[in-house]
Amino acid sequence: MTYTLHTWPDSAALIVRLVLEELGIPYTAVTIDRPGGALDSPAYRALQPLGKIPALETPDGPMFETGAILLYLSETHGALAPAPGAPDRAAFLKWFIFVTNEVHPTVMQIFYPDRVAGPEAAPAVTLTATARLRDDLTLLDRMVARDRPAWLSPDAPSILGYYVATLLRWIGTLEPGHPARWSAGDFPALCAVLAALEQRPAARAAAKADHLGPTIFTNPT
Ligand SMILES: N[C@@H](CCC(=O)N[C@@H](CS)C(=O)NCC(=O)O)C(=O)O
Known part of the structure; x- marks a missing residue:
């Protein structure tokens, strides 16, 4: 199973990258040519119709909305949230x-x-x-x-x-x-x-990929 994350550093795509790293899933990260206007390109709009970041290509088709992507990944891989049907x-x-x-x-x-x-x-x-x-x-x-x-x-x-x-x-x-x-x-x-x-380690890896400092959450740099 492979995923392609369309990303931009320190954007909502960081949340998805953190989760992909935590799940230990292989994925490809593609940096969006945001300065070149790629968010408005027909190819990107086919993945994310609003032209926002992120988009995730999955075996079940392209996904947008960070929350939907996270729920999908959690359910598909059975981790990082109570499963459907669990008491909590x-x-x-x-x-x-x-x-x-x-x-x-x-x-x-x-x-x-x-x-x-x-x-x-x-x-x-x-x-x-x-x-x-x-x-x-x-x-x-x-x-x-x-x-x-x-x-x-x-x-x-x-x-x-x-x-x-x-x-x-x-x-x-x-x-x-x-x-x-x-x-x-x-x-x-x-x-x-x-x-x-x-x-x-997942946070360290995602921070490195986005060129962020070691205390990415409590003392962001
Ligand atoms: N509700 C969307 C919001 C995504 C969003 O606002 N992404 C920002 C980056 S963090 C973006 O694409 N900004 C570019 C723009 O608004 O033109 C989600 O959670 O995926």
Whole structure:
């Protein structure tokens, strides 16, 4: 079984690469010619109709949407999340979709506030999205501290762990003083997950491939 990941460094494709590495699956990585306009090319749009990153070619056809790709890989290879039918699948799915549908788009609003309602609204969007992200992450952090779920834990890798860790990485790359920047004390339970994940060989390999530093999640460089 072979996969081809269409990627760009430090993009959502990093999440998929982390998971492919963790699963130990052979895959080919193709760096998208983003500066050359490849996201708009008919060939890439056939894989990802919105022209976003990532796309993954699979034996079952091309896939887009990071969350869908991660669920597919986890189910196909029977790892990194509770399997369909497992008792903790419902709780896992609820929080996984919370991250894909609520947290990820909110992070995107922080990075691209002008895309929401134009440049004039950008400062207001930044403030609202920052407050929303803080509330979301507080909710997630408290759930992890309270429930200690195996599917978002320092003790074992998971597709949700890598997803959350990458989103927090991006927030950690905002300039110092940006209202959305976080510190370890803000979300201690999540920070413990990030610290454990970034030590894993899969994280090291993905960091190397994307030319990122060794502490990719807790102290992103
Ligand atoms: N919901 C999509 C979002 C993907 C996404 O926003 N990708 C960004 C890179 S991290 C992108 O393609 N940006 C290019 C653009 O918006 O033109 C997913 O999770 O796959």
